[in-house]
Amino acid sequence: RKEVEQDPGPFNVPEGATVAFNCTYSNSASQSFFWYRQDCRKEPKLLMSVYSSGNEDGRFTAQLNRASQYISLLIRDSKLSDSATYLCVVNRRNSGNTPLVFGKGTRLSVIA
Amino acid sequence: EPEVTQTPSHQVTQMGQEVILRCVPISNHLYFYWYRQILGQKVEFLVSFYNNEISEKSEIFDDQFSVERPDGSNFTLKIRSTKLEDSAMYFCARDNNNYGYTFGSGTRLTVV
Numbered sequence: 137r138k139e140v141e142q143d144p145g146p147f148n149v150p151e152g153a154t155v156a157f158n159c160t161y162s163n164s165a166s167q168s169f170f171w172y173r174q175d176c177r178k179e180p181k182l183l184m185s186v187y188s189s190g191n192e193d194g195r196f197t198a199q200l201n202r203a204s205q206y207i208s209l210l211i212r213d214s215k216l217s218d219s220a221t222y223l224c225v226v227n228r229r230n231s232g233n234t235p236l237v238f239g240k241g242t243r244l245s246v247i248a
Numbered sequence: 249e250p251e252v253t254q255t256p257s258h259q260v261t262q263m264g265q266e267v268i269l270r271c272v273p274i275s276n277h278l279y280f281y282w283y284r285q286i287l288g289q290k291v292e293f294l295v296s297f298y299n300n301e302i303s304e305k306s307e308i309f310d311d312q313f314s315v316e317r318p319d320g321s322n323f324t325l326k327i328r329s330t331k332l333e334d335s336a337m338y339f340c341a342r343d344n345n346n347y348g349y350t351f352g353s354g355t356r357l358t359v360v
Contacts, residue, residue, distance in 0.1 A: 170348045172348070178353070179351035179353050179354050180339075182347070182349070223290075223291065235304060237293070238290050240290040
């Protein structure tokens, strides 16, 4: 099983739509979880951390289910500028400053 | 806080040549990382560097690779004898203490 697994997409959605991405991770010792956004040929940029209680940042909501080792990202009211690849990221184990492990990403295209 | 910057942005080199990728300037962070991303693939961990020493390295980081912090600020990744399969984006990152990483804009290495 891959360390971090995501549906590669692409997800093609109209402006204003709500879209959800899912991610599963294999290492039950992982303690830190993130969603990153990556534009074509650019560096990954942190979108949001993911907490057990779930967290929201504007149009973005992240959820974590530790029992199922499952992370989700919901984007409401999609904008054209949301078009990018969304990377699910976890740390390798429960100790300080361990390397982050990246999923391959889910590509989103928001269409006018 | 200063962003992580990398130079050069793009380097073309002949197979078998040595390349040095630079990450500058460095703020007062202790942990740094090098990652690479082959076109169309996921972001992969290469090496972590803590307090001027390698902390952890992946199986990708073989004897062809080395890292240094030659003057206390610049952070370099050297590939001794490049191969075609070393062509990728190379990202330097600093650890933001449980808030994920901040990546540099990357160096695109093309080996011909």
